[in-house]
Amino acid sequence: MFKKKKSDFELNSINNNHQEIENKVVSSLPIKSKITEEKKDNPHGFYQFFASLKRRWIVLITVTTGITAIVGFWTYQQSPIYQGKFMLLVEKYEEKGKNDVNNNININGGISPSQLAEIDYNTEIQILSSSSVLLPILEEIAIKYPDIYEDINLENLDNLTIKPLENTKILEVTFKNKNPEKIKYVLDKIADSYLANNLEENKNNINEGLKFVRNQVPQLENQVSSLQNQLQKLRQQYQFIDPQIKATELTQQLITVEKDYLATQVQLQQANSAYINIQQQLNLSPEQAIAVSNLTQSPTYQNSLKQLQDLEVELAVQSAVFTDESPQIITLKEKRENLLKLLRQESNNTLAKNFGNITDQQSIALSTPNQIRTKLTEELLSKANEIKMLQTKIDSLKIVLAQINQHTQKMPDLTRKYTDLQRELQSNTDSLKRFLEIKEKLELEQVQKTVNWRVISPPQKPKKPIYPIPLNNMIIGFLGGLILGTITSLIVDKLDDKIYSLNQLKSYAKQPILGEIPVQKNINSIEKIIHKTLPSFNTHTESPPNWMSKATEIEEYKSSYWIESFRNLYTNISLIGLDSPVISLVISSANPAEGKSTITLNLAKAAAAIGQKVLLIDADLRLPQLHHLLGINNNNGLSDILGKESDLSSVIKKIPEWENLSVITAGQIVLDPTQLLHSKKMQYIIKQLKKSQQFDLILFDSPSILGFSDARIITPHTNGLVLVVKLGKTEKNPLQQVIEQVKISHIPLLGIVANGIKYNDQGGYYRSNYHNYYQSSKTINKSNS
Numbered sequence: 001m002f003k004k005k006k007s008d009f010e011l012n013s014i015n016n017n018h019q020e021i022e023n024k025v026v027s028s029l030p031i032k033s034k035i036t037e038e039k040k041d042n043p044h045g046f047y048q049f050f051a052s053l054k055r056r057w058i059v060l061i062t063v064t065t066g067i068t069a070i071v072g073f074w075t076y077q078q079s080p081i082y083q084g085k086f087m088l089l090v091e092k093y094e095e096k097g098k099n100d101v102n103n104n105i106n107i108n109g110g111i112s113p114s115q116l117a118e119i120d121y122n123t124e125i126q127i128l129s130s131s132s133v134l135l136p137i138l139e140e141i142a143i144k145y146p147d148i149y150e151d152i153n154l155e156n157l158d159n160l161t162i163k164p165l166e167n168t169k170i171l172e173v174t175f176k177n178k179n180p181e182k183i184k185y186v187l188d189k190i191a192d193s194y195l196a197n198n199l200e201e202n203k204n205n206i207n208e209g210l211k212f213v214r215n216q217v218p219q220l221e222n223q224v225s226s227l228q229n230q231l232q233k234l235r236q237q238y239q240f241i242d243p244q245i246k247a248t249e250l251t252q253q254l255i256t257v258e259k260d261y262l263a264t265q266v267q268l269q270q271a272n273s274a275y276i277n278i279q280q281q282l283n284l285s286p287e288q289a290i291a292v293s294n295l296t297q298s299p300t301y302q303n304s305l306k307q308l309q310d311l312e313v314e315l316a317v318q319s320a321v322f323t324d325e326s327p328q329i330i331t332l333k334e335k336r337e338n339l340l341k342l343l344r345q346e347s348n349n350t351l352a353k354n355f356g357n358i359t360d361q362q363s364i365a366l367s368t369p370n371q372i373r374t375k376l377t378e379e380l381l382s383k384a385n386e387i388k389m390l391q392t393k394i395d396s397l398k399i400v401l402a403q404i405n406q407h408t409q410k411m412p413d414l415t416r417k418y419t420d421l422q423r424e425l426q427s428n429t430d431s432l433k434r435f436l437e438i439k440e441k442l443e444l445e446q447v448q449k450t451v452n453w454r455v456i457s458p459p460q461k462p463k464k465p466i467y468p469i470p471l472n473n474m475i476i477g478f479l480g481g482l483i484l485g486t487i488t489s490l491i492v493d494k495l496d497d498k499i500y501s502l503n504q505l506k507s508y509a510k511q512p513i514l515g516e517i518p519v520q521k522n523i524n525s526i527e528k529i530i531h532k533t534l535p536s537f538n539t540h541t542e543s544p545p546n547w548m549s550k551a552t553e554i555e556e557y558k559s560s561y562w563i564e565s566f567r568n569l570y571t572n573i574s575l576i577g578l579d580s581p582v583i584s585l586v587i588s589s590a591n592p593a594e595g596k597s598t599i600t601l602n603l604a605k606a607a608a609a610i611g612q613k614v615l616l617i618d619a620d621l622r623l624p625q626l627h628h629l630l631g632i633n634n635n636n637g638l639s640d641i642l643g644k645e646s647d648l649s650s651v652i653k654k655i656p657e658w659e660n661l662s663v664i665t666a667g668q669i670v671l672d673p674t675q676l677l678h679s680k681k682m683q684y685i686i687k688q689l690k691k692s693q694q695f696d697l698i699l700f701d702s703p704s705i706l707g708f709s710d711a712r713i714i715t716p717h718t719n720g721l722v723l724v725v726k727l728g729k730t731e732k733n734p735l736q737q738v739i740e741q742v743k744i745s746h747i748p749l750l751g752i753v754a755n756g757i758k759y760n761d762q763g764g765y766y767r768s769n770y771h772n773y774y775q776s777s778k779t780i781n782k783s784n785s
Helices: 002-028 031-041 046-055 057-076 098-105 113-128 131-141 180-238 243-282 286-296 299-319 327-355 360-367 371-448 470-493 502-509 523-537 548-558 561-574 596-609 626-630 638-643 673-677 680-692 710-717 732-744 763-784
Strands: 082-090 160-164 170-177 453-457 513-518 583-589 614-618 653-655 658-664 697-701 720-726 749-757
Touching: 046 057, 046 470, 057 470, 082 180, 113 131, 113 160, 113 170, 131 180, 170 180, 180 371, 180 453, 243 371, 299 327, 502 513, 502 732, 502 749, 513 561, 561 583, 561 596, 561 749, 583 596, 583 680, 583 710, 596 614, 596 626, 596 658, 596 697, 614 626, 626 658, 638 673, 638 680, 673 710, 680 697, 680 710, 710 720, 720 732, 732 749
Parallel strands: 513 749, 583 697, 583 720, 614 658, 614 697, 720 749
Antiparallel strands: 082 170, 082 453, 160 170, 653 658
């Protein structure tokens, strides 16, 4: 019964305390509005600037007055210097026609005329300022002014300047000296010498141009003549005027011959078929048919054959009247034998070569006129002749096709050769034409002897000095002194770039301040109080601590503003409006050694002390600190589960003194921690931890942002980033760089935790009130007791 009442009392105390802190935080929200109001009441733009100057007004006035006095004294000690000038219109010889020569010189490539003119202008300035041009002029001037060599030093030309006026063809020649009359005399001599040199230069240029043109014209004429002869030979050899027309003709011929060739092949196939059919009907070869035809058309043979036929008729008639032994019959038979002998002899002479040995009956049968056989024989012979004619035509067409194809294959090379010759001939002809025109121009200019340069603004005797100008120097001296004094004052006032106050932090960071952690030198004693007292607030503790024996330590804990600041930090984070059942945060800093690991650990303890399930993950795989602060081993941590297959629960370590606090240490040090943190497995682990809802708060202790990308890799997968800034250590520029990097990376920056708040800083008022409140509470408790 006593244990239960004591536990209820402890729980109610924590709840009341937590509710009281929440009420205080809610009364101060929203954080952004508070900071905005402070900005309006205390702007940090020109105010800080003028405030710094006001603080350093002695330095400002001293430097400004001193610089102005020095400039004024120096100005009135200087001797006046005058400056005279004349302007020379420079029209380059190339612009009047010689550019055509240069174009022909650069037929095969080179710079454009505009580039050439620009280069010539710059070169001309170098020539005009060279010792070879100026030395004769100075020798003439030295007759009247022997000290001219001191005024115009040929090595650097300090007092004599030659420069082109932008976007013009004008050169400005200036000369500075203490003697105005000397200035006019020197400039007159220089102008006269420049014009004389230009006249001589033009004469030399024209002569050189004519010499070059006269050398080039015969060469171009020979090249044109040679190319014309080559074209003529090419046309005569291949019998064409234009290769394109020739190619078209060959193509048309090829199409016509191919059509004729195909038609002849069809006719040949048809003739062969008819020939074979007739030959099968006659059963004769062409030679045999010719022989039979010759025999049937022989008058001698046909006359003998007719006599034989008549004799056979007469013999048949006489045989009916007479016997075989009768003289009439015998005479007729003898005549028949003689006729047969004649027929056999004629037949053998005609048919023996083609038929061999044949009988008289066969010979007579073949030689006997027959209208059908005769017609078939004629057709057979006609088809045989037709076949020979068609075959001969095909052979001729094959030869023609081969010749046309041969000519066609040569046409691309012939066309290319013809085109190259034509192009080269055209180019050389154009060049020859231009050179002839240039030759005429140069010969005309040689007679005229023109000058390209002229003085458009003659030298004048200067009246006002250009140096020094007292008023300008005094104004410049005053402004320079004012600027130098301002810079000196600001340097003196802001030599230290560190942020020392909460107001400075708000001004430069322009971010919500989530927590204000005071300076605490004796952290070990505070840790002992936390270890002894906070675990007793867990409602699941099996054996509650001796409350009465720890009453004094609890009072010390309650009066500790340092510990309460972490409760306040967690309350602000929980009320910031994160729409997530599991809050996951990355805690980092701009630079190392700003207390982020200590703040992360104590924030986790503060959240665990009020019943929140907290998982603390040491994501600093480069220089992990949490396992040292907790006094546990660093075996089997985050790097181990990311680098190999293992169960997530195997790396989650429970802290014996803190029931609601779990930790994942960094694990084994790896060479490339960025690769592990950027892996898909890291993202999966974060998702699983959120999805499981095993913890209410997940805190990642990450390396500093400057120089490392670890925090920016992890933060997108969490609710946001909390930045730790240690007053008196963090500098303004690194802090601005970190905030800028976070903005560029589109990472949600929830706010800043100010570490190292001093008692007299703005947060010290809250600490003082907090301390006075608990002092009053202790007084009331003593009076009640």
